[in-house]
Amino acid sequence: MRHFVYGAAVVLGLAMPAMAEYPERDIQGIIQWGAGGSTDTVSRSVTPHAEAVLGAKVILQNVTGGVGAIGLNQADRADADGYTLLFGAENPLLYKVMGLGEKDYADFVPINVIARGIPILVAQPDAPFDTFPEMIAYINENPGEVRFGSTGPGGLPSVVTAMINDKTPIDVTAVPYDGDGPALTALQGGAIDVMPAVLGAALEPVRAGNLKAIAIFDSEGVEQLPDVPAITDTNPEFADLLPWGPFFGIFAKAGTPDDVVAKLTDAYGQATQNADFLSMMEGRGFRMLSLTGAEAQEFLDGWQSQTAWILYDAEIAKNSPEDFGISRP
Amino acid sequence: MDILSNLLIPIVNLDLLMLIAVGTFAGIYVGAIPGLSVTMAVSILISFTFSWEVYPALALMIGIYMGGVYGGSRTAILLNIPGAPSAIATALDGFPMAQHGRAGEAIGIVTVVSFIGGFIGIFALGAFAPLLSDFAIGFQPRDFMLLAIMGILLVGSLSGDSLVKGIFAGALGIGVGAVGMDPLTIQDRFVFGISELRGGISFVAVMIGLFGVSEALIQLHSIHTPAVRQKITGIIPSWSKVRKHLPLGLQTSTIGTIVGALPGTGGDIAALMAYDHAKRVTRNPETPFGKGAIEGLVAPETANNAAVGGAFIPMLTLGIPGDAVTAIMIGALFIHGLNPGPMLMIEQPDMFWFIVSSLALANVFMLIFGLTGIRLFVRIVELPRTVLLPVIMVLSIVGAYAVNNSLTDVYWMLGFGVLGYFMRLYGYPLAPIILGVILSRLLDDNWRRAIISEREDFGAMMMGIFTSRCRCACSWRW
Amino acid sequence: MEPTPKRRPGELVFNIAIMLASFGLLYSAYGISGFEALSAPGAVPMATTAIMVVCAVVILRQTLRKGADTSQTMAADILPLIVIVTIAMIAAYAVLLRPLGFLPTSVLFLLVMVRFLSRRGWGFCLAVSVGTVFVIWIIFRLIFAVLMPQGIIPEGRIVSAITSLF
Structure with missing residues (x-):
């Protein structure tokens, strides 16, 4: 009944200053x-628990x-009241x-860095090479x-291609796709x-x-594909660049x-521990992080x-990271 | 026996049957309202059906999908605002029919042929899925490019009186489609330093502006002429009429199934190609195309509904989405603990047959819900224009806004509405613009992929085209 | 073909504008990547804008050949007041949508437009506008969870008040 009175009061336009607790x-x-992509699926499946x-x-x-910049800017334009979240x-x-x-996550507070994807190198099944060294040899020939x-x-x-080039320069033709x-x-x-590719997307066809999986581009193998070696098994020189991978996170302005922020962090922290969610993430080949607060920022x-x-050294990036106060690792 | 029992799952479970029915019903309205899309509705359902079992969740989504593809034709016929991009071609002949008091007849025939097209797509899915997916996946960038070029050639049949104006409009559409940050190179194109333009111009905003708003502005000229009385007889098409158009419908359904099965192309392109095919093969239509030809309704509507079954082919055999909606459904299967991929059909054949039979049921419900209530719907056109036009404008604005929650899209809608208004007055056809926008990315991206794959060797790429799958598949049309 | 079409009022101006815009776009497309490579991001835009330019020139030539239609006037046949007012109203709607919010702007727009077009009583106009906006709001906001700009009416709280009743 109290709700009803409150609701009625609001409907009548007598909205009082916000007294109720967030949210x-x-x-x-x-x-x-976009809908159907990894970020979309992860966001939509963690949110009901939160x-x-x-x-x-x-x-x-x-x-x-x-x-993704259009979405980020839209989240940045909203008020910093916790009623607009960015899933990025x-x-x-x-x-x-x-x-x-000009904007990036420096303009946001991380609520939860949910998980990280694991890169994997995959090839056509009839490619004339099976391992990473064989692939490099073939490319050089x-x-x-x-x-x-x-x-x-x-x-x-x-x-990933820039990382490979960083260790062993290769001459390949890059054909661009949108995703x-x-x-x-x-x-x-x-x-x-x-x-x-990212492991989750390549898992089923492999x-x-x-x-054909050539190598897991990570410092260790994965349980989903036990027979595929990690790149560091064959080429230990990659160890200083890894682990690396794309990630998903939730951010507030x-x-x-x-x-x-504390309330959201708690809600999404609990949500990312949900058993159903965890098993879905494992099935899609993601490594759970669930980082919050200072840990997330450090990550x-x-x-x-x-x-x-890496991108600047490979001459892919337009601007030097130094211009933005990003120090060399 | 297994197949049969799996096929029977949605039929013997009353709750699944109900969900398919509800989904189909809701889908028709989602499809009909510009700005609400099946993609949007199915995304929302992901969270909504999160805690459900996988069968009910899919049943609801499949219903919405099937109903939604059909529903787009409603507003295309009644108001000349296609509810979805796949209904653009339907507006070309459907709206002129409504203006001659034949809206009921148009909706009736569209419903029946949508059912036929849908059924053929589902049949292809059930019977030839592995075969068709092998064919679809082998499509190379140059094949997609060729497909896009074939699509562009449709400008010829969409141009009306002035071919040169049609070509101009088509080129403008391709340009509009290229606006924004090019995802392949992250290079800005036609952005003019405006950050809102980075994301491109929303296709739906362009469509609503060119069709809905400009039409409404034109109608203001004759605001006080009374609305056309709609005939309410002959709504359910006679068997002889259906049979007359059945050969064409079968051909265009085949086009729809194949184009739907190709990853990255869907019902919108299928419908336009089918429309062109109809124009080519129909020697003597009773009414000329563009003025209310039945063939102009049969072709796109069979094709876009056949594309639904087609889109499931690569999804269920390989885990590769055939279009945006099946992409979301793959996500839904993951969430429900399944692993959609090449192994799905081996590890969980029940899922395949369940989807086939749910689609078939949704198709039947679509026919039932589609044919009932037409009399009520056609009354919309009989509303006084002084009330109808402002309401259409509000719906257009809301629709343009809802696509991406962006006010910029509303301005684009208005801009294209005004542009479309003048273009109509000065004899430019508008459909080629939409065609250009739809095909822009397909053409541009695949042209670049094809030429990069041959390391900038134009000659080698042209040689490749002679052995191309697309050429082989399509040569029967010429 | 229509029998000897005449040039409508404003047609010449429109076609000149189209041609100038095409040249502008061609220049802009050239600026994307120039003649760098066949696979450059600017290749297809340049090709299409070049086609636009050629077509626009041909269209302009055709227009110049036609004789002016003296039976039509700009004010009566191309841009009557009613069209100008409507375009201005839609633009005003878009401008006010964010500050005022979806509900008041839409009601206001419909009220003015229906009144302006139909000249019927205010009561009728108000009923039509409030009814339509209510139905649209139910469909978009409640069923499909599309968030329209909220503006001055605290819609979000109304919705949570309604949902908390159940």
């Missing part, structure tokens, strides 16, 4: 990437475009060096012949030969034998009151400095 209305969640803790609805909507991936940390925008899938500068394939889904489709159709800073410098 007293629906929260808006902006997903940086809603249960918060006791409010989080209305998710996809605001896409500009490698790693890309904003590269906006400054790639010349894509046939310069420019091998077609690598890519998802545009700054995407996972470009970073790793279409690129993996093209790989299975024979339009490209090799693709650095298990079915439609794709900087300046959001501490108690609101973001480290990731940014490492990746920005």
